[in-house]
Amino acid sequence: MTSAATVSAGSGADWSGPAGNPTPADLLRRLRARSGMTAAGDPVTHVEQVTARAGTTAPWPDWVPEQLRAALAGRGVVAPWRHQTEAATLAYEGQHVVVATGTASGKSLAYQLPTLARLLTDPRATVLYLAPTKALAADQLRTVSELGLDDVRPACYDGDTPRAEREWIRRHSRFVLTNPDMVHHGMLPGHAGWSTFLRRLTYVIVDECHTYRGVFGSHVAHVLRRLRRQAARYGRSPVFVLASATSGDPAVAAERLTGLPVTAITQDHSPRGGLTFALWEPPLLPADPEPAMPGSALPGSGRPGSAVPGPAAPADDVPGAGTALVRRSALRETADLLTDTVAAGVRTLAFVRSRRGAEVVATTTRHALNEAVPGLGERVAAYRAGYLREDRRALERSLLTGELLGLASTNALELGVDLVGLDAVLICGYPGTRASLWQQAGRAGRSGQESLAVLVARDDPLDTYLVHHPEALFGQPVEATVLDPANPYVLGPQLCCAAVEAPLTEADLDLFGPGSAEAVEALVAGGALRKRPTGWYWRHSGRPEVDLRGTGGTPICVVESTTGRLLGTVDPASAHVTVHPGAVHLHQGASYVVDELDLEDGCALVHAEEPDWSTHARDVTSLSVVSVRSRLDAGPISLFLGEVDVTSQVVSYQRRRIATGEVLDTRPLDLPARELRTVAVWFTVSDPALVEAEVEPADVPGALHAAEHAAIGLLPLVATCDRWDIGGLSTALHPDTEKPTVFVYDGHPGGAGFAERAYRVAEAWLRATRDAIVECGCEAGCPSCVQSPKCGNGNNPLSKAAAVRVLDVVLSNLAKSRTCSP
Secondary structure, three states: OOOOOOOOOOOOOOOOOOOOOOOOHHHHHHHHHOOOOOOHHEEEEEEEEEEEEEEOOOOOOEEEEEHHHHHHOOEEEEEEEEEHHHHHHHHHHOOOOOEEEOOOOOEEEEEEEEHHHHHHHHHEEEEEEEOHHHHHHHHHHHHHHHHHOOOOOEEEOOOOOOOHHHHHHHHHHOOEEHHHHHHHHHHHOOHHHHHHHHHHHEEEEEEOOOHHHHHHHHHHHHHHHHHHHHHHHHOOOOOOEEEEEOOEOHHHHHHHHHHHOOEOOOOOOOOOOOOEEEEEEOEEEEEOOOOOOOOOOOOEEEEEEEOOOOOHHHHHHOOOOOOOOEEHHHHHHHHHHHHHHHHHOEEEEEEEEEHHHHHHHHHHHHHHHHHHHHOOOHHHHHHHHHHHHHHHHHHHHHHHOOOOOOEOOOOHOOOOOEEEEEEEEEEOOOOOOOOHHHHHOOOOOOOOOEEEEEEEOOOHHHHHHHHHHHHOOOOOOOOOOOOOOHHHHHHHHHHHHHHHHOEEEEHHHHHHOHHHHHHHHHHOOOOOEEEEOOOEEEEOOOOOOOOOOOOOOOOOOEEEEOOOEEEEEOOHHHHHHHHOOEEEEOHHHHHEEEEEEEEEEEEEEEOOOOOOOEEEEOOOOOOEEEEEEEEEOOOOEEEEEEEEEEEEEEEEEEEEEOOOOOOEEEEEEEOOEEEEEEEEEEEEEEEHHHHOOOHHHHHHHHHHHHHHHHHHHHHHOOOOHHHHEEEEEEEEEOOOOOEEEEEEEEEEOOOOOOHHHHHHHHHHHHOOOHHHHHEEEEEOOOOOOOOOOOOOOOOOOOOOHHHHHHHHHHHHEEEEEEEEHH
């Protein structure tokens, strides 16, 4: 357990290689040399040296039982860091607290000290631990169990827990580790069965609370309020202890999440090993295509921005046909770097943004390693959500034991699973926020040794901007967590869930916060609730169906048709794009083609096949304005924030030759349309202003389209989202605005707070968008500036130069408006 000052258990990382034990800087030089680049073509645009830091310990608090101190000493913990004792003491004294410090700073000990101390001194007390992922809860269970404390009886309660064990956990476990989904679906609806546990509930731990953002975070905020409500009915008011990565204003975010006053501990007193952090831009290639990567049939969603009604799992960029110069793919570059580090004996974790991308990187790396050293490829694997439970646990064990040298993972391993001994991290594409970037980079060097992190830029406007503007990454505060519990699309369903658990009262409306009274009135009018003198009652026999994570419902099972074998699952929100009939699906390096998608039964039937083509879904989108919340008039420019209705339908898919990108054909699809009411930010430009800016009428659609793509790509620079959380639409004449208009909208029902953030900082956001387009070296537009891998119109039309002129008009008038405002 690396949660406090520890006795060294060994030499840490084995930086073995041909030159013997290189430093991270030496390894980076090797990687640059092996890339074959000359000094003029160096792929590294910036190297940031994060210096090592010594830790500051503090005495054990007097209230820590000797038994707990001895157990921690047996695990090598000789003294806590100062921030651990500060947070633990506040929690032990009954204050709600959030500890928001860096990766591997020992946040776990900060909440383990007060909770375990209370369990040891009060035989009736219970503790509830909440994690956003099963892997993290399992890791914490292992840590607590290894302390060997009598009568704590820790146990995991999640979807993988056998039915036979659940009753024992309810009756006997005093330290229950679970996730918000199980609290929502299992614990609160069956609170009578948890009555003994709830009437003794002393602490609630909310780990990695910065991950609860957007619609998911808003749902979790109400799950916690429902938990507080039920605990109060059993006479308890537990203390909340939250752990977060460094984030902007963690106290405010924690208060919004829990509905309670929270004290933040943000000063990190733990030691930190030196970090060499490189920004790596793959080189430009001539029109001749690269050799195909093994299993690299990558799907595209065929739309700008995210899925409707929820964000789809992103595919990695595939160069479009007709591009004169393309950049070497980030997947190929990451696979080559992973090959080099594993061949050098360097234990490496590669983060890849999509499930398909993680499979491709792992498969390509294994293939290259086996060609060089037969059998070495077996020490590399992929890890992602959608794998079966036993497969995930086996991979986690292999990584912890060192059996695996390299792992290509989605962000499923970004959070606090203790990956001791990793030496390097490769980040394939900017993960969307600076908080996630530092979380992923911090996965290496967790025993205090020096480490290497490399951000490999995708051919994407934001990635390109960041590798050439390192000041936007380094020395900047991380983003504040955005969530909105007052979102009516979240609040209404959560009030229904609460009413099922116990009738709602006037006091409950204060607990659930602003908008609750109006939401209850709407639910009564809609027939969901019935008003009685004792409160509001749920009118129906079944429970309301509420999806916390916005995935669109029950996951779609991917089944091999010839054998009936379950390969894994995909989110229903991305099923139209990733497992439509005819789609190519990758699983553990093997390629399958989808025969049938049954949305009603939640099943996609596939057969094994290795086609030489990839599939790319295409869709059509329409948008109508419902209401305007806020408006800024700036002469010929107007900026709006409001509600919109978005309708999207996947109508066809392209098959493209893997080796050349050649479009083989376009095949129709018959899938249902999906509708979304959400929040959008949009701007309009008057026709005279476009004429004055010398934007020809024929270029207006392409100019707005290019500006929309780039704006979507750059929004994550100013909001806690990535481009897969948002969508967009542009038109030379929108029927609701009657002007040329660019819309950018949240890809979640009711909105997730991203459009509001964009509206508040519109000038900075659009300035960065304009700069990214201007600074790109291409002539007519490319994936690094205005092309989108998700464009439903095939990136046509686009006008890079005219987009810059449109954004100049917008920015100059916004600046004038700001100057003239009182």
